[in-house]
Amino acid sequence: MTRFCEGDLVRVLALGKAGHVRIPHYVRQRTGEVVGYCGTYLNPEDLAVGITGGKAVDLYRVAFAQPTLWPDEVHAAHDRLIIEIYDPWLAPLSETSNAP
Amino acid sequence: MTEDKGPRGYHDVGGDTAGEIPKVELPWLHWEKKVEAIRGLLGDGTRRIVSLDEVRRGFESFGIEKYNALSFYRRRLEAMTDILVEKGVLSRQELDAAVASGRARWRETSGSE
Numbered sequence: 617m618t619r620f621c622e623g624d625l626v627r628v629l630a631l632g633k634a635g636h637v638r639i640p641h642y643v644r645q646r647t648g649e650v651v652g653y654c655g656t657y658l659n660p661e662d663l664a665v666g667i668t669g670g671k672a673v674d675l676y677r678v679a680f681a682q683p684t685l686w687p688d689e690v691h692a693a694h695d696r697l698i699i700e701i702y703d704p705w706l707a708p709l710s711e712t713s714n715a716p
Numbered sequence: 717m718t719e720d721k722g723p724r725g726y727h728d729v730g731g732d733t734a735g736e737i738p739k740v741e742l743p744w745l746h747w748e749k750k751v752e753a754i755r756g757l758l759g760d761g762t763r764r765i766v767s768l769d770e771v772r773r774g775f776e777s778f779g780i781e782k783y784n785a786l787s788f789y790r791r792r793l794e795a796m797t798d799i800l801v802e803k804g805v806l807s808r809q810e811l812d813a814a815v816a817s818g819r820a821r822w823r824e825t826s827g828s829e
Contacts, residue, residue: 630722636773642731644721664773666803668764686731 618674618703624650625709626678628701636664639705643697646684647709652677654700674703726780748789755796765805771795 620626630644631637638660654675662670679698682691758766774795775783786794800806 630720632720632722634723636769636776640730641721641724641728645719660769660772663767663769666767666770668767 618653618676620650620653620674620676620703620706620708622650622652626650626676626706627709628678629705629707631705633661635661637661639701640699642685643678643680643699643701646680648678648680648684650676651679651698657702659702659704675700676703676706678706725776726783727776745789751789751793751796755792758796758800765803766796766799770799774798 625647626649627647628639628643628645631639654677656672657675658668659670659673662668677698678701679696681693682695682697683693685691685697755766755768755771757763759768759771771792772795775786775791778786778791778794782794783791797811801808801811
């Protein structure tokens with residue numbers, strides 16, 4: 617059972633981690649929509665320091681309306697950026713987003 | 717946008733102004749393919765000697781000057797070498813000796829042709 621489902625709104629956290637992370641600065645603190653589940657992978661933050669026996673984490677595909685990332689006149693609201701984000705970097709937008 | 721997004725590495729340039737992007741297809745050089753081949757072998761599931769994320773951590777720790785001075789594959793090569801030394805898989809001395817003997821061999825071969 618994964619924590620998020622397709623259609624869930626999620627916010628990308630700013631975990632303040634030093635070292636190698638795969639979550640670019642421009643998506644942190646932004647709200648997007650889960651559009652896919654990519655499977656479970658070893659955490660790249662562990663792999664980056666040679667830990668190959670760490671806990672595997674879920675990876676989601678998350679879509680952001682371009683203007684939420686680049687608020688200007690050029691980026692149209694119907695254009696999306698889709699990026700893969702690991703579970704620990706995501707929070708549900710509202711506590712009820714997973715309710716039936 | 718004043719909210720705190722946390723630390724940002726010098727390599728994390730998404731969204732920065734970059735000026736004109738040169739639309740030139742660069743050749744993929746033989747030594748670059750070798751770097752990728754070796755990296756693939758070091759990182760595969762049976763060896764797990766150096767992972768791609770370790771290589772990334774390596775060049776993300778170069779400091780911005782060295783990082784910007786090197787090409788894509790030179791970064792990977794330098795970082796991969798650093799990690800192999802860090803893990804004691806090879807020493808700088810062994811590496812320097814191997815490079816010296818490789819150079820000497822190359823000089824002999826190219827001189828005889």
